Amino acid sequence: MRMRQWSRDLGMGFKFAFTGGREGWGRALLTAVGVGLGVALLLLTTAIPNALQARSDREYARTDITYGSERIPRADNTLLVARADTEYRGRDVRGRQLEREGARAPLPPGVGKFPAPGEMVVSPALEELLKSRDGKLLRERLPYRITGTIGESGLIGSAELAFYTGADGLAPKVNGSAVTRIDTFQPELAPPERMDPVLLLLVLVVFVVLLMPVGVFIAAAVRFGGERRDRRLAALRLVGSDSRMTRRIAAGEALAGAMLGLVFGTGFFLIGRQVAGSVELFDISVFPSYLNPTPTLALLVAIAVPAAAVGVTLLALRGVVIEPLGVVRTARPARRRLWWRLLLPLAGLGLLFPMVGQGRANGDFNQYMVTAGVILLLVGITALLPWIVEAVVARLGSGGVAWQLAVRRLQLSSGTAARMVNGIAVAVAGAIALQMLFSGVSSDYTKDSGQDLSRAQMTVRLPREVPLAEADRQLKQTEGVRHTLALSDGWVADRRKDPENAANLTVGDCAALREVARLPSCRDGDVFTVQNDEYDTATPKLGKPGRTIYLDPSYTDAPGKEVVWTVPQSIREATKGKDPTGRPRGGILATPGALPAKAAPALTSGVYIGLDSSEPDVVEYVRNTAARLDPLADSTTMTATEQSRRYASIRTGLFVGAACVLFLIGASLLVSQLEQLRERKKLLSALVAFGTRRRTLSLSVLWQTAIPIALGLALASAVGLTLGAVLLTMTSTPVRVDWPSVLAMTGIGAGVVLVVTLFSLPPLLRLMRPEGLRTE
Incomplete structure (x- = not known):
């Protein structure tokens, strides 16, 4: 019987949403657009695992160079x-x-x-x-x-x-x-490496931080048009419905908007899916076929969104008394209580506290505790912000007409203002925490490459068939090249095959060798020994005058050239140095005249290049010259630091996700702002009819947005800094606040709101006309 009553009341509310004239349709459409944007992003998120797996499968399917030692013999299928x-x-x-x-x-x-x-x-x-x-x-x-x-x-x-x-x-x-x-494009690959616990923590926090604003926006969207809805519910009370029935009818209206939002969200997702095929973000692109949501997760979204709409509506109406002659909400509401709002962030901290100091040495972080702790901290913002807005606006003093209009409006409906800001506050808090965490652990995944960019900015590695002298000449003549350093590398050993002692061999003219070692004196035909360190026993043995050694010896799994060379009697000692890449040059150093004619194919050549930074395309000119020398020449730009590939991919994923969430934030805020203006259409028209200047009303709307935003961003900064500090202590990383990043995150949040406010000014000016007082 009770289920029948529920279904009948929900069905009645569902019907009212679509048969209530322009007002009912307007509210349903606004709700549907707000919910639809959130649903589209949720569906996109559920499709991300499939997209990543599809990219990985495609990469595996075309794998050709595996750097393995196994040699495949020539055959009809190779x-x-x-x-x-x-x-x-x-x-x-x-x-x-x-x-x-x-x-x-x-x-x-x-x-x-x-x-x-x-x-x-x-x-x-x-x-x-x-x-x-x-x-x-x-x-x-x-x-x-x-x-x-x-x-x-x-x-x-x-x-x-x-x-x-x-x-x-x-x-x-x-x-x-x-x-x-x-003989195949799908070789046996090594099993994937176990991910670092800190990187796993980063992935967890990224997903929670990106999805939380989506949930907040969906919860806010189902409450669009709340004041007009409550007036309609008062009319229902007048014709005989009791308070419980009235709330169930309201839930039915919200359910209708949410169901329509699912349809809109599916449409938005399909449109975005097609657009994604032509967009590249942070060097990441996908095919539309990649973005297929996991059926289980898509079903969960389809169930959770309508259920959340009903739950949020019933929860919101618990503090509202709807009587036949009006809604008590229009009077001064009871003061919000603070104590239970503090429990949420405290509970979140309590869940994270046991993992403080765990670092990467004590296994993986508890995924459930991390997820629940971060969610509770961020949800705490949505609970605390209405109390803070109410407490602050109640104490705001007098000012100009625009200020007084804004403050009075906020005093009457601080909850509505806080709901509008909740999403941006949650997003900014999460972004600040993530930025602190990324900045804190970045040094663990970024290391100094050791390359000396003051000596060279590019390297070109050449196949053995390319003469080094000719390559050096052409690269020197390339537009934008200032200077070059040409060296050849190889190995010398004591036996032709599977030698016991082997040492590096560096070959270059005297000017080049002086760049990588300190030489007593030098002319073509000279040879030098440079001991790498006290444990280098091979170089003294191989560098003895008159000894026979072998260039490019053969190993069991790698054939070599095995060029015979007799060490000159004039070999001398030199002091070890480094080449521009930071590599120490030890072993044997030789000028070209000291080597046999057959030595060239046994050596690998490279040219270090100094560039003129004023020439914008100098890097491309060098690559073109290298490609003319040999299409297999490897041109590399030198860098001062090297970053972990997994860390970089997680950071890239964060940027892509943040871009999508920022778009959702802006679109949802704009829809929310338009809904608020639609609610106040008659009030704005009445004020204009009584002579209020449009400039004053525009400023009042700006203040109504700016005050909650300022409070929300202040709260978001405090929570974000707290969460970031806790996450850093969990990873055993010293807590440092990257203030420029904090200010940047806060500024981006404020900038999104400013853009939304500017976009809402044209509709505001259209609403501020006396004709808006007309009614049917």
Whole structure:
């Protein structure tokens, strides 16, 4: 019987939402848009695991170079693959050279036919770039004829730049790293590494912080039009419904808006899914097919959102007395109590406190306690903010007309103002905490590369077939290059095969060798020994005058050139130094004239390049020169620091998610602001009719937004700093406040509100007309 009564009352409210004329439809649509935006972001979030897995599967399906030691013999089903990756204006370009050795050689995923030498197949994004004006320098680097397009199955994202080109003569270059022989594109890979506990904590906190504002906005959206709804409910009381029935009817109205919001959210998600296929954020792109929500999580969203709409409405009406002659809310409400509002953040701190000092040495953090603790702290903002707004506005003094209008409005409906700000406050608090955590642990995942950027800013590693002298000459003549340092590297050993003693060999002219060691004197034909450290026993043994040693010795799993060389009698000692990459140069140092003629193929050459920073495209010019020397030349930009790839990917994920949440915040705030203006349409029209200036009313609306926002951001800063400090102590990291980042997060929150306020001014000016007093 009770279920029947509930269903009947909810159904009546559902019907009122769509049959209440323009006012009912207006409220339902506003609620649906607000809820729909939140639902769309929730569906997007539930699709992220699938998207990440799809990108990983695509990457695995096209894996070709595994850097393994196992050598595959030539057969009818083998394929030679050479890595020809490059970079163009900060964007990675994945490149491969292909040479099939038999009729059954495996085709890369997404490629329908092997390109011939001089031809290439490209990704759609790369084809578009090459045909554009911005791709001029890249076209010079890839002078191949485009004969096809890589299909979606061969790409990890819609904006990925990738190409396959045909090649010839790769067999002598096979080394298992830059050039390899394969018979399948799905090799056995090593099991994934266990993730660092601190990185797991970062992932957990990122997800909670990004999803919490979404839940807050959905809860606020189902309460749009609350004042008009309560007046309608008073009319229902007048015709005989009791208070419980009235609340159930109100819940039914909210349920209707939430259900319509699910429809809108699905539509927004499908639109966003298609748009995502043409957007690249922080070098991350996806195909629309990647964004398929997990069915279980999507079903959970479909159940949770309507249930939350009903629950929030019933909870909100517990403190409202709806009588036949009006709603008690229009009178001065009872003062809010503080004690229970403090329990939420205190409970959150209580859950996090047992993990303080745990660090990464004591296993993973308890995921449930971390999630619940962070949620309670952030939910505490939504509980504390209404009390703070009410307490502050009650004490605000007199001022101008605009100020008085704003303050009086806030005193009458501080709860509505706080609800509007809750989402942005939660987002800012979470962002501050995350920024503190990322800043605190960044030093653990970022290390000094040791590279000396004052000596060189790029390196070009050359295949053995490229003469070093010619490469150095062409690179020196490249536009924007100031100076070069050309060196060759190799190994010398005491035996041809599987030697017991081996040492580094560095070859260069006297000027180059002086850059990496302190030499007594030097001329072409000289040889020097440089002992790496006290434990280096190989160099003294190999560097004896007259001894026979071998360049590029062979090992069981790696054949070498095995060039015989007799150490000159004039060999001398030198003092160890470092090259521009920070690598110590020990072992044997030799000038070209001291080596046999057959030594060149046994050495790997590299050129360190100093650049003119005033030339904007100097890096691209160097890469183009290197590609002309050999398409497999590896050009690298030197950096002062190196960052963990996993840490960088988590940070990138945070930026992408934060961009989506900021969009939701702005859109939801705008919808909320428009709903508030619609509620006050007659009041604004009446004030204008009595002679109030539009400027005064506009300022009053601005103050009504600015005061709660200021209080919300202050509370968000306090909670964010507290949460950030707790998370840092959990990771055993010294607590430091990155004040510029805190101010930046707060400023972004205030900036979003300012933009929303500016967008709401045109509708406000349209509402401020005496014609708004007309009624039917």
